[in-house]
Amino acid sequence: MEQATDRVKRGLAEMLKGGVIMDVVNAEQAKIAEDAGAVAVMALERVPADIRKDGGVARMSAPEMIDEIIAAVSIPVMAKARIGHFVEAQVLQAIGVDYVDESEVLTPADEENHIDKWQFTTPFVCGARNLGEALRRIGEGAAMIRTKGEAGTGNVVEAVRHMRQITSDIRALSTMGSEELMRAARDLQAPFDLVQEVAKNGKLPVVNFAAGGLATPADAALMMQLGCDGVFVGSGIFKSGDPALRAKAIVEATTFYQDPAIVAKVSRNLGEPMVGIEIDTLSETERFDKRGW
Amino acid sequence: MIGVLALQGDVREHEAMLQVLGVSTRQVRLPKDLDGLEGLIIPGGESTTIGRLATLYGLIDPLRDAIAAGLPTYGTCAGMILLAERLSEGSQPLLGALDVSVRRNAFGNQNDSFEADLDVTGLHDPFHAVFIRAPWIESFGDEVDVLATWDGHPVMVRQGHILATAFHPELTKDERIHHLFITMTKES
Numbered sequence: 001m002e003q004a005t006d007r008v009k010r011g012l013a014e015m016l017k018g019g020v021i022m023d024v025v026n027a028e029q030a031k032i033a034e035d036a037g038a039v040a041v042m043a044l045e046r047v048p049a050d051i052r053k054d055g056g057v058a059r060m061s062a063p064e065m066i067d068e069i070i071a072a073v074s075i076p077v078m079a080k081a082r083i084g085h086f087v088e089a090q091v092l093q094a095i096g097v098d099y100v101d102e103s104e105v106l107t108p109a110d111e112e113n114h115i116d117k118w119q120f121t122t123p124f125v126c127g128a129r130n131l132g133e134a135l136r137r138i139g140e141g142a143a144m145i146r147t148k149g150e151a152g153t154g155n156v157v158e159a160v161r162h163m164r165q166i167t168s169d170i171r172a173l174s175t176m177g178s179e180e181l182m183r184a185a186r187d188l189q190a191p192f193d194l195v196q197e198v199a200k201n202g203k204l205p206v207v208n209f210a211a212g213g214l215a216t217p218a219d220a221a222l223m224m225q226l227g228c229d230g231v232f233v234g235s236g237i238f239k240s241g242d243p244a245l246r247a248k249a250i251v252e253a254t255t256f257y258q259d260p261a262i263v264a265k266v267s268r269n270l271g272e273p274m275v276g277i278e279i280d281t282l283s284e285t286e287r288f289d290k291r292g293w
Numbered sequence: 294m295i296g297v298l299a300l301q302g303d304v305r306e307h308e309a310m311l312q313v314l315g316v317s318t319r320q321v322r323l324p325k326d327l328d329g330l331e332g333l334i335i336p337g338g339e340s341t342t343i344g345r346l347a348t349l350y351g352l353i354d355p356l357r358d359a360i361a362a363g364l365p366t367y368g369t370c371a372g373m374i375l376l377a378e379r380l381s382e383g384s385q386p387l388l389g390a391l392d393v394s395v396r397r398n399a400f401g402n403q404n405d406s407f408e409a410d411l412d413v414t415g416l417h418d419p420f421h422a423v424f425i426r427a428p429w430i431e432s433f434g435d436e437v438d439v440l441a442t443w444d445g446h447p448v449m450v451r452q453g454h455i456l457a458t459a460f461h462p463e464l465t466k467d468e469r470i471h472h473l474f475i476t477m478t479k480e481s
Binding site: 001002003004005007008011012014015016017018019034037038039040070074075076077093096097098099121122123251252255256 | 299300301302303304305306322337338339341342345346349370371383397398401402403404405406407408409423425426461464
């Protein structure tokens with residue numbers, strides 16, 4: 001018997017495909033998310049919109065909060081660790097979370113290095129803005145990728161940009177001759193073996209979800225139509241007027257993303273969405289997607 | 294034509310496996326998608342999510358009726374849970390087609406997920422089985438044949454035209470269990 005193999009780590013993400021993973025800050029929200037049809041919940045100290053509003057250092061959730069969330073739901077529980085903070089990740093593994101998100105939404109703990117994720121039995125998901133970044137994270141051991149988007153803004157524009165970039169980078173690779181791949185690896189700043197693998201298969205070796213700024217059922221369906229395997233919704237649910245209703249609607253729109261009549265139906269009478277932020281009004285230091293490399 | 298329930302989960306892997314075996318596939322999201330199928334696969338995924346969506350979109354009764362009328366059906370992991378009649382803990386929508394009681398996440402959380410070689414009744418060589426937050430069968434009725442166990446717990450069963458595994462053959466290149474299922478669809 002073997003545990004924590006690539007197949008086992010990546011396999012859980014395969015099972016989450018077509019689903020919605022929701023940010024929660026306590027057991028009560030986790031229960032609402034599960035009842036709405038979330039495939040997993042993401043435990044964090046504060047949702048990104050509150051991190052933006054309140055400022056200060058954003059860290060891993062308190063262990064007792066994660067314990068309560070694990071006890072409250074039967075679906076997988078993920079939790080965020082700061083970029084490079086391998087001890088937060090060790091703690092999350094010891095607590096028994098199902099996935100660790102090494103996340104730019106929290107305040108980075110190391111501005112040079114991400115976590116060496118091969119050292120862990122618990123699988124990791126990491127954010128990426130382009131193929132090179134995705135492959136660097138996979139090279140470090142990430143078993144799942146998500147777009148970075150721009151979390152806590154309710155503005156999907158960056159998630160769209162990142163997904164389109166990853167897709168077009170993959171398309172470019174898959175048209176190249178084998179003699180062109182080393183230069184591509186240099187330009188992408190990505191491990192050569194992973195570049196070869198993507199060029200051959202025409203897709204990432206791991207599941208790729210959308211994240212960062214999704215706020216509506218239509219946002220979720222948009223990201224699915226752009227080729228994402230599933231979606232993360234953070235502030236978009238619990239910062240809206242009716243979280244349970246919106247959560248359900250986003251789940252349905254993610255499953256029926258190819259059916260505009262259903263997306264229209266579930267988008268009716270949802271109450272107020274979260275208030276959005278124009279990305280251009282954020283300064284460089286307020287941009288979470290610039291954290292990590 | 295074999296349908297794959299496509300509300301959520303690893304639908305693509307099952308489709309790919311069936312296509313390798315030369316079988317055409319159809320994604321099933323709404324009751325009308327069940328028309329004319331010769332078999333149905335309920336994939337791995339999150340059973341609470343799939344059950345909730347199946348309820349909401351009116352699939353539970355049509356699925357129950359089709360399976361009761363003899364539609365060969367194979368469930369992996371979440372699919373096994375959905376096919377079950379009873380859960381040892383908690384409550385969620387079930388199809389109640391398989392006379393078993395299932396324990397969800399029976400092996401523990403993701404850190405307890407594993408892969409291992411499994412002896413399967415009817416297969417000559419062991420099957421390399423991938424268990425991900427997998428369930429096991431806690432108890433079962435007389436009509437149920439246990440085809441494989443792990444640590445004393447049934448993890449693969451057959452009851453007439455219904456097949457279920459707690460593990461994921463679709464995550465491997467070994468198509469023997471899918472081949473068995475296709476044989477079942479031709480028997481009926």
